[in-house]
Amino acid sequence: MERLSPTTALPAHVQRPAYDRTALTPGIVHIGLGAFHRAHQAVYTDAALAAAFGPWGIVGVSLRSTDIVQEMHAQGGFYTVVTRDADGDTARVIGAEIDAVAATQQRARVLALLADPAIRIVTLTVSEKAYGIDPSTGGLDPAHPAVTVDLATPHAPTGVVGVLVEGLARRRAADLPPFTVLCCDNLPSNGRLVRRLVLDMAERRDAALAAWIAAKGRFPSSMVDRIVPAAAEGTRARAAALIGAQDRLALETEAFAQWVIEDDFVDGRPAWEAGGALFVTDVAPYEKMKLRLLNGSHSLIAYLGQLHGLDYVRDVMALPEHVARVRAHMEAAAATLDPVPGLDLAAYRAQLVARFANPAIAHRTAQIAMDGTQKLPQRIFAPAVEALASGGDADAFAYVTALWLAYVRRMGPVDDPRAAELAAAASQTGSAPFFALPGLFPRELVSANGWRQRVDAHLATLDAAGR
Known part of the structure; x- marks a missing residue:
């Protein structure tokens, strides 16, 4: 059985990208290339591209793992989302992910992407603990391992906040507008919280940089909801039976999905509402x-x-x-x-x-x-x-x-x-x-x-x- 790729002939019952993927160019960097993102934000982006095509291809960044990046490259970014409920299983092949980068091996490329004017949105699903939040103050924790490293070597960051700050610093130096930072993690007032962390680190580095981010940056809050378990033993077998190809990136999820987003972006956004996203003034x-x-x-x-x-x-x-x-x-x-x-x-x-x-x-x-x-x-x-x-x-x-x-x-x-x-x-x-x-x-x-x-x-x- 062949491995899933952009050229795989899929059965008629399998939903596939309804747009010209060869014309898709990068517009979003997503940090945290895990199962939830691939079964949630990427699915919404796939629907947005089908409804209103634009330069909104996703480049996924894995801060730690290299395996997921290798698998994404092997399949040309294609993977299957299997939706499961009591009525049976359905499959959808997603094409919105057009590249993947392992930060541990390609740090310079990650930072170059963030400084690229084509990138207008950075989305995040990195888990609560990755942000380096001080539990006593709710601000940046200088003792957090990644924060400590990024404060000492700001031009070669390893943590998510340090990566965002360095990316924004490079855009400011190039006289580019900032990218919108859209947090999708389960944090209270997640947009405002990430903004606080970014400004805290930027202030420790350069007060003028912090002032620029505060004035021009946008950090909309969002609420995400979809149950996405870790891939189970039978996930690949179920996907293969549905699509007629091997897929080492196959995921299982429920039919329900919800995304509520504060509509506050620097420079445009995909038509995520086509996939059912709700845009509001207060999340x-x-x-x-x-x-x-x-x-x-x-x-x-x-x-x-x-x-x-x-x-x-x-x-x-x-x-x-x-x-x-x-x-x-x-x-x-x-x-x-x-x-x-x-x-x-x-x-x-x-x-x-x-x-x-x-x-x-x-x-x-x-x-x-x-x-x-x-x-x-x-x-x-x-x-x-x-x-x-x-x-x-x-x-x-x-x-x-x-x-x-x-x-x-x-x-x-x-x-x-x-x-x-x-x-x-x-x-x-x-x-x-x-x-x-x-x-x-x-x-x-x-x-x-x-x-x-x-x-x-x-x-x-x-x-x-x-x-």
């Missing part, structure tokens, strides 16, 4: 909804799964007692939300339960459980603070916190950027050592003795039950 209500309902529930499911020996989200959702927990958590989280324009929150919650229970999606609880210190502040701790401030007991959030602490204590060492601190806290008794970790819990929760007692009570119950 915050949508972002808050997703972080607290979807992501917060995902964390609950992940720790339930890890403590009960359930490998996949669907396994957790197959048990009625866990589904009841998830529904109760969503109800508590929904009480902390403002109305979301155009959305029925009750219907959205019901849809989430169905998505989590999708028997065709193998989303590992271990994958979701990692990096808790980066995820829980916005997913669990922030709504807990608001629930307490409004007179509630925030017990649902105390329960998830206790689940996480039990997970850390039993599964350690856990995959987390603060793993050493967590291990030290886990070696002691109770939750107090965790609440003492700097910048982890909001001060409102640290001082909320009643809420902390609820955490301890749930933790004791979990310990007594052995889970």
Whole structure:
């Protein structure tokens, strides 16, 4: 069986790029060439190009891995997205990715791309921990390994913020407009946060550069939503059966996809609305909804799964007692939300339960459980603070916190950027050592003795039950 390429003859039932890919030129650099980007932003871009063709080809940049870049080159940038649900599987071949670069081997090329006037947008999916955020201040953490290196060698950066700053510096030196920086990671007010980090690093380097970025740069916020598990054992086989070719880059995902974007760009954008993207003036209500309902529930499911020996989200959702927990958590989280324009929150919650229970999606609880210190502040701790401030007991959030602490204590060492601190806290008794970790819990929760007692009570119950 041949390997997928731009010249592969695909079966009629397979959706393929509906534009002249040979005429496609670069306009977007995407940093973080992982599965989520390829099943989300690249799919939206494919639809945009079909509806309103333009110079919006994507050059994917991998900051760490070289394997994904080699595979992309071997297939000419083509790959398959397999959409799975109870009704069956469908395949779509994506062509929006026209090149890929491994930053560890081609750093100069990455920086040259960012300085190229043809590149007008830089999109990001690099995970929360990659930005080098100081948990105490919310700004740049000079002690973060990548930040330390990039502050010392600004013209040869390795971290995402350093790469953005150097790219913008080169554009300023060439008298070019900046590129728009569009963050697609699960961070609160992600555009404003990335802007703060970029300006912080730029200020440490050159005050005039920081002033130029502040005046001319654009950092729209966005909210992304699609469940994209790591490729499972049967992913390639399913893709091959559908497309009639081998595809080592094949992905599996659900039918649902959502992208809400603040419409604030320096120099144009693709017609992403053709793929269903929603352009708004304020992303915050949508972002808050997703972080607290979807992501917060995902964390609950992940720790339930890890403590009960359930490998996949669907396994957790197959048990009625866990589904009841998830529904109760969503109800508590929904009480902390403002109305979301155009959305029925009750219907959205019901849809989430169905998505989590999708028997065709193998989303590992271990994958979701990692990096808790980066995820829980916005997913669990922030709504807990608001629930307490409004007179509630925030017990649902105390329960998830206790689940996480039990997970850390039993599964350690856990995959987390603060793993050493967590291990030290886990070696002691109770939750107090965790609440003492700097910048982890909001001060409102640290001082909320009643809420902390609820955490301890749930933790004791979990310990007594052995889970």
